[in-house]
Amino acid sequence: MPIEIDIAHVARLARLALDEGELESYRAQLGVILEHAARVQSLEIEPEVEAAHPLGFANAFREDVLRPSLDRNEVLAQAPSAVDGYFLAPPALESE
Amino acid sequence: MIDSSFSEAGRRLRSGEVTALTLLETALDTAGRTEAQLHAFLTLDTEGAREAAAKADADFADGIDLGPLHGIPVALKDNMCTRGVETTAASQILAGYFPPYDATVVARLRTGGAVVVGKTNLDEFAMGSSTENSAYGTTYNPWDLTRVPGGSSGGSAASVAAGSSLAAFGSDTGGSIRQPASLCGVVGMKPTYGTVSRYGLIAFASSLDQIGPFTRTVEDSALALQAIWGHDPHDATSYAGDYPDPTSGLGRGVEGLRIGLVSELSGEGYEPAVESATGAMVALLESAGAEVIEVSLPTFDIALSAYYLIAPAEASSNLARFDGIRYGLRVDGPTTEELMSRTRAEGFGPEVTRRILLGTYSLSAGYYDAFYGQAQRVRAAIQEDFASAYQQVDVLVSPTSPTVAFEAGARTADPLAMYLSDICTIPSNLSGHPAISVPIGLDEAGLPIGFQVMAPALGEEVMYQVAAEVEQLAGFSIAPTAIEGAL
């Protein structure tokens, strides 16, 4: 049984502006894939079991020393829109 | 003439028989004659390559020898950041993106005097098994131009097979180096997770991705691995302990080694030619002195399912940064939210979109535990299965791919069918263990078949030991038939 999904909600969470047709198409595909993926539920395992890095180490830190930052020109050269040293984006919300 | 290996080319460089510039011109020449059909490259950096080759020649003249890749033309998968060279991850969302820094692996290759010829094609953001998901057109298989080279590192595999580079680097998350290596008849390996830096590799699935080499021989592969692996302070998942010598087992043979043939990786879905070639090689290994037993790893049956929850989940988060704000494609909108949503809808192809949706879903409230959470638990069980198996054997073997190269377009309509291409390779991504694909022969249609050797974590020594024997026993030569005329 393919799995039912609220695809519009998922697309919103993922910031993907898809049209009705696309949403429907992805919904159907995801349903089939998830049905297959749900096979993971066939294995009964203790909830505390955790997958680990194969070389299982901890405490990978860096010392609190400065390293050179990027040149701002190089950084802003890739920006789709920049002004006065800032990146420029539209307003966060609809203007009232 | 295309060298049979970069080790051979290196010998000729050091003996003065050939210069780095000549090696490069041969590679560029090959590219010139094959690219129209193969489309292995997205960017050819001829100028940069010539500079590097000239420098290599000057170095040799001054008695400076930077190692096995010094002066050797190499290609890099276009998901590795190269400063000053366009890096797109084969996506529209990064069209025209020039990273302001080199990936650590790239920096190490440059420091080792390698001559970077260009950036190779891939499935968009490394998601795919055929390179058909590239936003810039697919790459074709040099053994049959109607077929795929495999993926996601199809361009790198095709380039080494064709000879437009003597070594290439790709990334392997679910088999993206080994499977195309198998389909293109070259050697490709995935190192132990944590041994090769991911800094500068455009992330797909952080806990699975590893950079690895494509080469024409097993010996080359071990040398190429040594050139790029090692601790990197820029990568917190990078291993800081002792590294083995991957070359030390070469030529030692398999006498006394215990080899496990994975029973789950056979049967339905496996082409007869692949199964019989695998069986034949196993028999040869036995004759060569190895003890071969059948081993069952039952969790392998749900490995694919676990992978298709874990990888897209991590990817959905890793790809969130592509939002049109700081770099890359921007599609305007009245609010930031609109701008981001439109940019991403337009910039990502269907497979990437599919996986982002899948990943977002499996992490979302109410679904996390049954999907992503459970997949991670299955992953732990897979790690345990491997651990038990390695108590009985030294290495595990299987076909690299259930099939040989399939026709372009054959699997694009059915995502699940495409995902099944990775069924043999995925388990070692989930466990983080090293694995290699060695070409062992052709099927009746003249398409290459790959044999996979898997080893425990940091077991590259025994892995290469067995792989070298496999190579020796197979006696396979890289002579891609489809482009013969062009060469």
Place this chain on the structure above:
Amino acid sequence: MSWEPVIGIEVHVELMTNSKMFCGCAVEFGAEPNTLTCPTCLGLPGALPVPNRVAIESIMSIGLALNCQVSPRSVFHRKNYFYADLPKNYQISQFDVPVCHDGYLDVDVDGETRRVGIERAHMEEDTGKSMHLGTGGRIHAAEGTLLDFNRSGVPLVEIVSRPDIRSAVESRAYAQQLRSVVAELGVSDARLEEGSIRFDANVSIRPEGEVLLGTKVEIKNMNSFRSLERAVDFEIGRQVDLVESGGLVIQETRHWDEEAGVTHSMRTKEGSSDYRYFTEPDLVPMVMGQEWVDEVRGRLPELPADRRRRYELQGLDPESAGVLSGMDAELRAVYDEAVRSGAPAKAAATWLTGEVIGWTRKHKVESSALLLDGAGLAELIEMVDEGVVSSSAAKEVLDGVLSGGGAPSVVAKDRDLLQMKDRDALEAAVDQVVAAHPAAVEGFRHGEEKVVGFLVGQVMKATQGKADPRAVNEILRAKLSE
């Protein structure tokens, strides 16, 4: 109906490390926009985070100072949401295994000590800064957004209290005392005005005696301790009014408007946030072994609670101990030095918490620029004790010392403040005054005690305040009784 306010406070502290949490860019306030960035804090493709060891030790210090347990094993999580100032569109934070948990802070509120539980302290990275273009800089009327990522990746410690706070005044006290602990540890300069410490309050109400919690409302944008108190106070009132008029409190985030003195509902986005937390795959777990914890604990400076206890042992009453403990480090150092030089603790504390602090406020002098040291204070106290100067003259001496006149004995001499101790001179002065005020003397003989004060005052006047009032009093009474 009697309502009980239930308040919890969330504090974000920017750590004052040299470099950012996950990369080597500098942590600096006020630099030119986007000049302190790198692939990691900009969220460029391929970049990776590596945690700053000093930041981890700083959060351990904070946790230990707040009586927390340090988790033996802790991991980072990704908190996924899209926002322009969050470069990766996820924040590396912590979810269910924070570095520190289950502690408390004892807070002085109006002479009473209340214990506020600390649920957790976790490590995360700060976001960049957005400036909204358009009228008023308010998000609702913006025409565009300017983004500066200098702050992106700065180490941030989030400290979450339990809902143990019961009033606006207590909220403020908690915030102030938490701030001083953090500042004393030296891990952050914790300046509200600069945003290196930020407070959010969660406010709810419930009927007195009720055990279940009411719906909580989050209040943001309080930029001073005073506005924190005002905001909490307003919100409590708003909720009470709402409920008493039949309404229901909705769970939401409200924005404090300092000018209008009210909280506004912030525009709620459709659907609540689903952060899709999962363990950060680019990082490995942190193991805080006992040895490391002990090492960090050993390096902690004396904390306010320990200090107060020490002052009380030295003889101060709890209130004075509390006040002194809350003073700037420089002033407390003067106290410590004075006591070491032999001054009685009570006297030293009284001078500092009274005259000295009063003087610095009046003359707007920073504690760090104080020209009085412990030895000088001890000297001054001794001079008063021995009657070398009168207590009122001592205040003038203090003024002289603080104004740069040198040591107390020098100032006393220069300003002619030394008490007249010469017995003969005193007797002469008294005689003069007695002779000049026969009516007062008569008054005394008839039992009017008050005239003594008057006459002493006259002697003080006649001697320009230099006479030792105690001696004058003694001599006067003796003469009057003759």
